[in-house]
Amino acid sequence: MALIGILGGMGPLATVDFMDKVVRLTTASRDQEHLPLLVANLPHIDDRSSAILDHGADPLPALLDGIDLLNRNGVGLIAIPCNSAHHWYAQMSAHSGAPVLHIAQTCVAAVPREARRVAVLATGGALVSGFYQQALADLDIEPMVPNAEMQPLVAACIREVKAGDLDAAGAHLQAVLGLLAEQGVSTALMACTEIPLAAARIAEPAVKLIDSTLELARATVKYACERGWNRAQ
Amino acid sequence: MALIGILGGMGPLATVDFMDKVVRLTTASRDQEHLPLLVANLPHIDDRSSAILDHGADPLPALLDGIDLLNRNGVGLIAIPCNSAHHWYAQMSAHSGAPVLHIAQTCVAAVPREARRVAVLATGGALVSGFYQQALADLDIEPMVPNAEMQPLVAACIREVKAGDLDAAGAHLQAVLGLLAEQGVSTALMACTEIPLAAARIAEPAVKLIDSTLELARATVKYACERGWNRAQ
Numbered sequence: 001m002a003l004i005g006i007l008g009g010m011g012p013l014a015t016v017d018f019m020d021k022v023v024r025l026t027t028a029s030r031d032q033e034h035l036p037l038l039v040a041n042l043p044h045i046d047d048r049s050s051a052i053l054d055h056g057a058d059p060l061p062a063l064l065d066g067i068d069l070l071n072r073n074g075v076g077l078i079a080i081p082c083n084s085a086h087h088w089y090a091q092m093s094a095h096s097g098a099p100v101l102h103i104a105q106t107c108v109a110a111v112p113r114e115a116r117r118v119a120v121l122a123t124g125g126a127l128v129s130g131f132y133q134q135a136l137a138d139l140d141i142e143p144m145v146p147n148a149e150m151q152p153l154v155a156a157c158i159r160e161v162k163a164g165d166l167d168a169a170g171a172h173l174q175a176v177l178g179l180l181a182e183q184g185v186s187t188a189l190m191a192c193t194e195i196p197l198a199a200a201r202i203a204e205p206a207v208k209l210i211d212s213t214l215e216l217a218r219a220t221v222k223y224a225c226e227r228g229w230n231r232a233q
Numbered sequence: 234m235a236l237i238g239i240l241g242g243m244g245p246l247a248t249v250d251f252m253d254k255v256v257r258l259t260t261a262s263r264d265q266e267h268l269p270l271l272v273a274n275l276p277h278i279d280d281r282s283s284a285i286l287d288h289g290a291d292p293l294p295a296l297l298d299g300i301d302l303l304n305r306n307g308v309g310l311i312a313i314p315c316n317s318a319h320h321w322y323a324q325m326s327a328h329s330g331a332p333v334l335h336i337a338q339t340c341v342a343a344v345p346r347e348a349r350r351v352a353v354l355a356t357g358g359a360l361v362s363g364f365y366q367q368a369l370a371d372l373d374i375e376p377m378v379p380n381a382e383m384q385p386l387v388a389a390c391i392r393e394v395k396a397g398d399l400d401a402a403g404a405h406l407q408a409v410l411g412l413l414a415e416q417g418v419s420t421a422l423m424a425c426t427e428i429p430l431a432a433a434r435i436a437e438p439a440v441k442l443i444d445s446t447l448e449l450a451r452a453t454v455k456y457a458c459e460r461g462w463n464r465a466q
């Protein structure tokens with residue numbers, strides 16, 4: 001049995017959502033059949049998107065401190081429920097003793113085979129970094145990046161979730177999905193872990209949504225249960 | 234700035250609920266204004282209620298291991314979102330370098346002044362331990378312990394939340410609240426952290442409910458924000 005390490009706090013509600021999904025995806029009839037987690041919820045890590053876009057303070061030292069904290073405590077796997085942080089995936093993965101799941105790899109693997117063109121809803125930083133577009137292109141899927149009209153609405157949605165205003169975030173996301181549907185886009189990646197919290201406010205999304213938080217949780221639970229970490233020793 | 238230590242996993246959904254309440258109670262407009270948390274979600278700790286009631290395996294060694302893990306990583310405060318574990322509060326508190334909040338103290342402090350008789354909804358183990366009855370008596374409030382008809386419904390509700398069946402748990406809790414109202418009880422403590430997850434399924438509870446998870450979260454956020462742990466250094 002090993003602990004699952006979660007490097008979180010980016011943002012905090014997204015980390016709670018990720019843990020909620022891990023718990024609900026685990027087949028268990030009592031506490032002792034659940035998975036052990038060590039969660040470093042470190043919201044003070046400098047903003048990832050600003051660092052990529054605007055030469056904001058570099059979050060990498062604090063990200064590596066978090067990776068160190070988890071490894072020092074014997075985790076057997078690390079999941080990071082923040083998409084933008086995966087701009088530094090190579091550095092974090094190389095620095096970590098425990099394997100680190102890649103959220104974009106788990107998310108694009110859930111795109112239906114018939115989808116040929118898929119929108120990427122993410123921070124401006126993650127879009128400039130480009131790892132989602134690359135992951136889709138690797139599967140011969142055309143990535144669709146929101147235009148200058150749409151991206152400010154995505155950014156507002158993300159900012160509002162971080163500030164706890166889920167109603168406003170849901171309204172902004174709904175506007176984005178309407179614009180995507182008008183442009184004939186039928187599938188979108190929620191490639192920022194704040195967005196699924198906004199999507200929960202929308203009864204019938206106009207576009208099929210793929211949830212990066214949920215897909216990372218699925219991969220985490222699968223990895224850990226295959227190794228029996230849900231069984232006490 | 235210090236980390237808030239959370240000794241959780243008892244059960245896992247209750248820990249998620251506690252974290253959710255901590256995040257939502259924190260005034261923040263962006264990630265960097267939130268509180269840093271280190272969460273040891275350790276669901277394999279032996280069942281607390283069984284240990285108290287039926288001479289089940291002793292959870293104290295694993296509880297102390299969890300306290301050690303949090304202290305080793307420099308937490309400045311520990312919160313334990315499991316009421317029954319507080320049967321061992323004295324041992325955990327004495328063992329810990331960081332102060333440990335007492336969930337029952339934070340919960341009874343939220344009882345309205347006019348309440349003279351308050352029901353305690355808890356595991357059988359916590360009721361036999363008696364620390365909630367004592368905490369109420371210390372405030373000159375008469376504790377009302379569910380009778381032999383009612384307690385199995387409370388136990389079913391708790392068990393169902395741990396197994397993820399919130400609909401069944403909500404129905405059992407609603408039955409309990411109906412019986413309490415018939416007996417003229419107007420206030421009840423949700424003195425087990427699974428119960429608030431069931432209560433969220435009830436639109437209009439027949440009895441005023443005080444949520445031990447929420448009160449522990451309030452005390453945690455107050456303690457940490459007073460010390461500036463929500464500000465990056």
